[in-house]
Amino acid sequence: MQLQQWLSSLGPGGGAGTSDFKDVRSMLHALPSCLSLSPPSLIGLGALASLTAYWLATRPRSIRPPCDLRAQSVPVQGDASCRRSALLKDDNLLDFYYEDTKTVYDMFQRGLRIAGDGPCLGFRKPGEPYQWISYTEVTHKAQVLGSGLLMKGCQPNPKQFVGIFAQNRPEWVIAELACYTFSMAVVPLYDTLGLEAMVHILNLAEISLVICDKTEKAESLLANKEKGVTPSLSCLVLFNPISAALVERGRNCGVDILHLSQLMDLGRENLRAPIPPQPQDLAVVCFTSGTTGKPKGAMITHGNIASNTSSVIKILEGFFVIRQEDVSISYLPLAHMFERMIQVSMFFHGARVGFYQGDIALLMDDIKTLRPTFFPVVPRLLNRIYDKIQGSVTSPLRRAVLCYAVRRKQAELNSGIVRNNSLWDRLVFSRIQASLGGSLRFILTASAPISPTVLSFLRATLGCLIFEGYGQTECTAGCTFSMPGDWSAGHVGAPLPCAMVKLADIPDMSYYAKSGQGEICIRGPSVFQGYLRDEEKTAEALDGDGWLHTGDVGQWLPNGTLQIIDRKKHMFKLSQGEYIAPEKIENVYTRSVPVLQVFVHGDSLQSYLIGIVVPDPEVFVDWAKGRGIMGSYQELCQNPDMKKAVLEDMVTVGKQAGLKSFEQVKDVYLHPDMFSVSNGLLTPTLKSRRVDLRRVFRQQLALMYGQAHA
Template sequence: MQWREWLCSLGGGVGRSDLEDLRSVLPSFFPSLFGLGALASLTAYWLLTRPRSIRPPCDLRAQSVPVQGDASCRRSALLRDDNLLDFYYEDTKTAYEMFQRGLRIAGDRPCLGFRKPGEPYQWISYTEVTHRAQVLGSGLLAKGCQPNPKQFIGIFSQNRPEWVIAELACYTFSMAVVPLYDTLGLEAMVHILNLAEIPLVICDKMEKAESMLANKETGVTPALSCLVLFNPISAALVERGRNCGVEVLHLSQLMALGRDNLRAPIPPEPEDLAVVCFTSGTTGKPKGAMITHGNIASNTSSVIKILEGFFVIRQEDVSISYLPLAHMFERMIQVSMFVHGARVGFYQGDVSLLMDDIKALRPTFFPVVPRLLTRIYDKIQGSVTSPLRRAILHYAVKRKQAEVNSGIIRNNSLWDRLIFNKIQATLGGRLRFILTASAPISPAVLSFLRATLGCLIFEGYGQTECTAGCTFSMPGDFSAGHVGPPLPCAMVKLADIPDMSYYAKRGQGEICIRGPSVFQGYLKDEENTAQALDGDGWLHTGDVGQWLPNGTLRIIDRKKHIFKLSQGEYVAPEKIENIYMRSVPVLQVFVHGDSLQSCVVGIVVPDPEVFVDWARERGIVGSYEELCQNSDVKSAVLEDMVAMGKEAGLKSFEQVKDLYLHPEMFSVSNGLLTPTLKSKRVELRQVFREQIALMYSKVAV
């Protein structure tokens, strides 16, 4: 009866009749009470677990601000003033210090991963990587290399842990790295070895060492005196090297020499040269962009600054390394991982096995180029054949896109569980972050994948000469069709291009960059340096941009690859190609024109995954190769492309008047794309000179 006494004490004047009344209603009251309690519990659970919108770090309507009142020159809204960001952490002013920070965080935890076919990943710890780098660097010094930033060491290898260890070995003793890669070609390789006076090259395979020795034997690379290989070497290779004055060593031999002559680190300063990154170039000889440790620190720090409080790289995070380490994009991704003590797992070196590596590694961070995202998009779309499933997919995508547009990014919604989880599983099922750069990406593809993959997808823009990026998507802004505002390390301005009718006062012009991430110039090349860097330190990119009302930058054209038609009209082929790429049957396109012709023509590689079905829908049946030779199919493709051009506002003289369907993709291996997947226009013109001439002869008639 204690409860009666308690009720009486509460009311003071509660009598027996009141208690009897209460007792009479309790049977009906308790179910209601329990119902209210259950509802309250469910409400509390929903409040705690409901998907939350991302809170942007700034007003998304003003993501950049004018510099000194000049609307054509802008900097990040995340900065307090016009002083640009040099570094984020006080102890990370060089690439060497950034790795050392990761070492302090992670210690004996995994750093670099690799795998053999069919086996799980094996890992090398931060402690072991640091030790190996010091030993290898000591070995380099024992072979006569000097511990200063004027000492250039070549690395000629596919992505693998030893690449990173060799790079860190150079940084441990203030030496500079010169990456080399297969697609440079013989002439360009000789040019680089001689220009940088490289005495020692670290290779992965014997084939690459043999190509180095062939150059030495003909006397065209006199400075080369030592080759170090990751893979096993033969006695014949050692003898061949001895005969032409080149010492050939296995990595283990150099490591043994380093252990016997171990030296204390001689760390670099921020202003010291870290890497000479030779641009692959679409024309002419490659140019060596000189990148300092300060350049690397400011660029990496700016990405960290943008993501602070929103996306923090953790020790458990892992990135898949398959994009060429010879280029700055992949290197900056890795530095960002290392500074936080996170992991990097390397693919096996075979792109055809990349998806298998991804499933084994299950990365959380995935750096990509737009072409790969487009291929993923095409595969998803191509896998849905029935009208009902296609309708369900599109409805689910719209529901997820509505969430994305409201700032909610997740992979645990009803639609994820029912439809998208299989798609996400093909990329390991743990992705938190995707970064795309190096070329434009279709807004439709970007929006679609943000919904289906259930992770953050950011787009950046930049080039080697500004270390990597100069603009980056702002957290919380999931609109498409732009590359974000300037990074905190960069001021971006637009300069007039009168010949193309672009003017800064209209918010359009050549994109120019200034700040601590801008390179120091091209190695021993004053002429090209003067063309790239003006007297005020502005890097002229050759790309054409437009400021949008929200302070983000849109890439709209390209200045460098323009030509004038016979009637005096200027044409920017890359702009036209980017528009035609939206045509469903088109996978790749090369637009050509010159001053002797009044129109442009095109070489088109149809998309093999959709081309046959696309033609069948138009009543034309045949194999992929047969359809490429079918004049009716060509006319249908041309009609579709022209319609796409009209929709995008192309002028009549910008539309191709004829095209040739080519069944083989442009690729790095066949020499028609650079390693960053840009068209090599000189090579394309040469390869298709007969087809181009034939098309112009028909157009003239």
């Protein structure tokens, strides 16, 4: 009788009953009526039924996507090659999320209202926990610093450019906010620009005041002033301690040198009320990293930033909301828009940003200490995480368990379930997740394509949301973004609500919009205003109808997402007339096990490609042993048999990826040292500096082509 009453309570009339329990009820009713149950048996059966009911009630729920995942974008005015987000009601694009958040200043003020005295900016010393500066304190410091800038001759308007030449740290953000508090614009500078480019930027923007972190940077700027090549420079402000000798040196060439505290003192004594900017005002002139030619200054307004940030929030609304207790790790260069947009999004919600110590070798220690919930990354870092996981699994049994666990988690993803508390997470993936702090909720990857294999694998193993975005500085940051609930890989999502995206014909490459392929073009409120004082380059990027031509080649997939398939920029022809997009080929070759980095080179007088390869030092020696070749990493890089083996593996990977025969390299040079930002071979966003790579390896490249003709 008690059993029957309990069963009845599970029915539609019971307080806890739902259709989810039908299977349990059916199972129990199916027991033979002649079965005699003792009290202990009833208790055990009841416990089993209770556990089953608990699992049904608490089992992971699939994510409900905000739109039909089969139609994530829709044609604009019937033109299938031009599309906008399916989240919009019509063709009117999104400018801002709230009426009172139309500028970066407004968005930080919203965070201040939410968090108040809560933590905002975090920093740490070696071996110590993070210390935090509150939203209230950051706001006050920004007003004080901004008042000090005004006392040093800066004007409170968007035509006043202030240079910031420093690594990521709280003072960077406070200095930026100080400029916005008084409607000034920021011009970020960075180490790898080089002397010529730095002089070009200072003169083009007519920068009189630069805020630096280290003495070495101030000395490099003073050297230019002493040579007479940067006449407008008149004041340097340093975060780090300054010497009397440096102050004297500056005085001798007409540059006033102050410590940050001195400028703050000046601001406190002459505190001014904020003069906030308008949406149409310039916020930042972000100079491109200059993979070729002189850097160009992309003019980004407060409205550009507001629309881009608002669009990401719009996509995630009702699905993922940044909370006040969320924290992001800041290590990607603040001189570029990707990291800045992440921070604006965090400040918008009153969340926290913790800075790394400034040494990339200590990043993992910073992550474990900070325990971020939000992790912006570039594909190179995700590739390294993937390779480390794969390299740590040596025995066949452990590899089999890993593969099975990944498949089970990927099956959950395919049904819309994202979690990090499954049996497989506890048994297999917990150590991997702990290495990244153990608290990740959200990862965003951008700046370059990522392998679908790596993306799918890490979505399973890390147990958190991983989104992919696509864009460039000239559209503020992103123009497409993964749709929540769509955990497929191999595309960069659908257009953001702030952007229309169309494909334009590229006849030379046989890409045509009518076939759903072509150059990716963007229009909308997040598209930049042009390049600073460079009408020619602006006209090349922006056509008469306001479309930004990206130089990337994409195609629309049937579900309305965009796939990047080629690159128009950095293209060249081989002697037989075939067009080559080297970056596409490099992305394929980095999936070769022994390859860490690769630079593909071609010459219009030659009929084939060659390459510079940096083998992965963590796997190269063991990979060689597996082929019966012994030696140190350095020795193996000089071994002709190893070069042949690496080349063969690359060609095999290339065939599997569908590279044509003329897209495969015919010879390689194994180089033992990584391309890096510090040696000038990578940009701060970790893209190859192609001009510099050709210059550094000109002898090896010439030798490879010369040997072929010998």
